[in-house]
Every structure is written in structure tokens, then in C-alpha cells.
Amino acid sequence: MKILSKTLNKINIFLENNPKITIYFPQFLIILVLTIIISYFSLNASTNMAARGIETGFAFLKNKASFDIQFSLIEFDSNDSYARAYLVGLLNTLLVSGIGIFFATVIGFFVGIIRLSTNILASKVAEAYIEIFRNIPLLLQIFFWYFAVLRLLPSSENSLILFDFVFANIKGIYVPRFVWTNFNFLTYGLVVSILAIYIFRFYSKKKQDLTGVQVPTFTTSLIIFVVINLLFIIIGNVGLSLTYPVLETNRGIHNYSGGVSVIPELIALAFSLSLYTSTFIAECVRAGILGIDKGQKEAAASIGLSKSQILKLIVIPQALRIIIPPVTNQYLNLTKNSSLAAAIAYPDIVLVFAGTALMQTGKAIEIVSITMLTYLTLSISISLFMNWYNKKNSLTER
């Protein structure tokens, strides 16, 4: 007993004299334990797989996929490799996430601002919108738009036709393809007009600094944009013709061909992701604007700024800094939620790669790790970009 307490005492003194050990030892222990656990599982997996004759490695990516993908942004057929199938899935995920993020942001900001309107009807409508779309599970909303709305569209031969322009049927929505002549002139026009607006903004800022004269930047920018592009269109003789989708009948099966088609799965998924996420963004926007101290607006008003100047110079710059971090979260959520695509068979990366490709090859560990790494990379990229943007807008204190 005595020896034990003596040793303990000695250890205590030793630790007190070497504080670094007390700090680093537990961390070292945790890392050691984690390494042991992970090595045990990997070893276990590899011996078991070897025993069953399962090959490991990423060589399978070069093999022929021999399945078709219903919707693809790049050329793909069953002779292409698994790697290309992965790319198709990834691009489809990026497509639906991109569309979703764009519309969720636009709708979210709009609804968030309406929600703060002094008009009771407008603010109540916005509130109802938020409460409905926020509180219904996303998967259910996807099912609703896909099965309850888009599946009820008529068959190809009885397509719903809007303005002779949009053809909607159960196989998707078809619009005419734009065929441009001298398209590059339009591109030049776009580049030149953007440059011109940039230069104009620079000089109007300089003019205000030097003479105090304020130029209405938005209206003037709009005029510059329209005029320059019109000029380029006329000079470059830019032409536009439309290739309409045509109903073709092949061995009794009706189908539209030509034009641009959007599959119902993409519409349903993009629609529900946008609506669902927009409600959260709307609440972030509302919180951001309400988060600005009333004193800020009063102080701005007391030095004679008008309502629109207060919004532009005081409220928005400060609100953005509150809004951006939670909106980043919503972008990440939307991107990850896009994997619910599998439920309605939209060929995203999960369905194509972690679904079909996995079933065919049985390379579970490889495929699941690649897919997880892909989502991780996507999420980290979004979050790095938003952090950079947030830093640009953040406050200096102390």
C-alpha cells in the first residue's frame, strides 16, 4: 500500500514538472486506439475478401459498363467504361444541385423579403409558403411532384402544348432547340457589354468621388447592356431559328424528337429541392435583416439618408454577413439531399455509380469510398468558396 502511494506521488510530481505530457499523452492515446481499430478492420476486410477470392483495386473503372443511362449531359452508351458512367452521374448531380441552388437562392431571397413586408396579405402568403414547404419531408415532396403531378401528364400523342412552344407529356418536357447563326458575335457582344459596364461603374464611382454627382448605376448598366448587344446582333447579322420537336411514330410508339428535352425526373427533383431549400434560405434572409440593430437604421435616417440608401449602404452590407454562413449550410444540404434522386430514378451519382455500377461489379468498398469522397469534395469546395466570400464581407473588430 505504501509503495503504491509513493509511486503515485512520484508520478504526480513528474507530471507536474512536465506539463506537456499531460497535454499530449491523452491525444496520443486516442490516436493509437483509433489506428489499432482501423487497422484491425482493414486487415479483417482484406483477409476475408482474399479468402472469398474478391479482387480489390480500381482497375474495374476501365471495364465496359454495359448499361444505359437514361439522361446524360455527355455522350454515353453501354460500351463506355465505369469511369465514364461515374462522370455522367457526377455531372447529373452537379446539374440538379446547380439548378437547385440557383432557384432556391432566388426564391429564398424573394420570399424572405416579402415575409418582412408591412403588407399583411403578402407577408402571410410568404409565411404560409415557408411553413408548408419547410414542414413536409423532402422525399414526400419529390414523390408529389413526380408521381402526383408529372406522372399525370398525357402520353406523347396527346401532349399538352403551351403556345406551340412547350410540349409536355409523361416522357418529359420538350422545347425547341435554339439554332444560332453567327453566334460568336453574340458572345463578343456579351463580353464587350460586361467590360463596358465594368468600366462605366469604375468611372461613375470616380466621378462621384471627384464631383459628388451620382449616376443611377443600375439603369445605366441595363441600357449599356441592351444597346451594345443589339448593336452586335445587327452588325454581326446574328440569326436565330428554332428547331421544333416533332412527334414521330416508330412501330406504334410515339416520341418527340428534335428540340431539347428535359426528363420529368430532373424537373421533379430540381423543383422540390429548390422549393424545400428556399424556405430555409428565406428564414436566413429574414433573420439577417431583422438581425440589424434598429439603431443602425435610425442613425442612418438621422443623418439624412433616404430609405433606399439606408437599405443599400447600411442594411444589406451588414445583413449579408449574417445571412451567408447559414445559407452555405443550406447549399451543402441541397447538394447532399440531391442523392434522394435515387427514389425517382434520376441518374445521379448515387443511382448510377453507387447503385447500378456497385450491383454489377460488387466493388462495394471502392465505389462507396469514391462516392463519399466525391460528396466530401463537393461540400468542401462550396464551403471554401462561401468562407472566402464571407471573409470579404466580415467586420473588423479589435
Added chain:
Amino acid sequence: MQSIIELKNVNKWFGEFQVLKDINLQVSQKEKIVICGPSGSGKSTLIRCINRLEEHQKGDIIVDGITLDANTKNIEKIRSEVGMVFQQFNLFPHLTILDNCTLAPIWVKKKTKKEAEEIATKYLEKVQIIDQAKKFPGQLSGGQQQRAAIARALCMEPNIMLFDEPTSALDPEMIKEVLDVMVDLANGGMTMCVVTHEMGFAKEVADRVIFMDEGKIVEEKPTQQFFNNPENERTKLFLSQILN
């Protein structure tokens, strides 16, 4: 002397609660008045009505010959002539001290950046924080922030300055630096309406002291008389508590 601020039978309600009851008040050019009274007596609301941060429901308020009503054009004109200093400073945290000061001259008075910066420099020197011009509000002490807020208001070169408890949110040792700036301003001939509990300041610079209670002006006297022989019982009680 011609009065620059005139309030006639001003009444104001917050819902059912009446905060201002038949207020009549006249302030002459270059006059300095101090408004005091217990919390909730309506003194802040009163001076916030003068630049229409609060809207009154009954009566007339005439500032510099312009009647305050629902006409917005008037309000922005009034506000650029009436400076206001708040209890919580309310500096814009995303702008430097210099930008806080040049904002209104540039956007409201349409000055050039150079002119605006010259004006800002002049007033930042006056309140003695020109060395902090490039810093952000969050980097300054409370006293420095309040002096910057005074400079920001002065940059619009107002005829009238309103102070809403300018020292109440400050540490005791910072109160003096702000009061010194205010005394300096008063000696320069500015028309000032000051809501404050700093009776020392009132004795030093005020021409008149107004005591408010429950939304009414209870007592209104030249400074000497106000402190030496107050008439109203409520005023006597207030003074005895605040002076001891």
C-alpha cells in the same frame, strides 16, 4: 429671439399608452436646453419627435420653419439639418470612422470624396480622434466611439444638435471626454437639446432646464432658478435624489 424649434400641443401614443401629453416648447437659435426626468417620462421620445424618428399624432412640430408631417421630402431635409447623437453610439460597424463621417456628406449633400474627407477631418480633429480615422468602430473605446458619432453628426453641418442620453452607456472615466466635446460645441454657438442626467453639464452650459414626468413638462426654468428654487414637488424630489 426667433425660435428654431417649436412644439405646439404635441401628443403621442404608443398603442393605448400616451407618452407625450400636450407638450409646448420653444427653442431659440443658439439656445442650449437640457431635458431631464425619470425613466419613462417621455424625454427621449420628445427629442426623437424633433427629427421625426418618432411620429407624433396630434399637434404641430415646426423645425427651422418646416412643419413636420407625412411629407417625406421635408423629413430628409430636416434630418440633414438636425444632427442626432444616440445613447448606443450607433456607428456603422462595417465602415471605418472616416467612412462613417463621409457617408452622409457624399450621399445626401452630394459632396466630392475630397470635400467630404476634408469636412470629416475637420470634425474628427475637433473631437480629437483624427488618429483613429482609419479604424473600425469595433476597435475603439466607448468614449472614442461616442465622439466619432458626434463628429459624424457634425459633418452634415447641422443647425441643431440633439443628444439622447449621450453618456449613459459609457464608463465613468469616459464620460468626461464626451462632455468636454459637448461643452466645446455649446461654446461654439450650436443650438442643442440634450437629454441627460449629467447635472454638472446642465449647470455649466444650459440656458434652460426642462423637467418631464409622465409625458408632461412639469417644470421649465432658466438653469440658475431650476437648481436654486424648483417649485414642483416632483422636481424637488428628483433633484434631491440625483444631486446627492
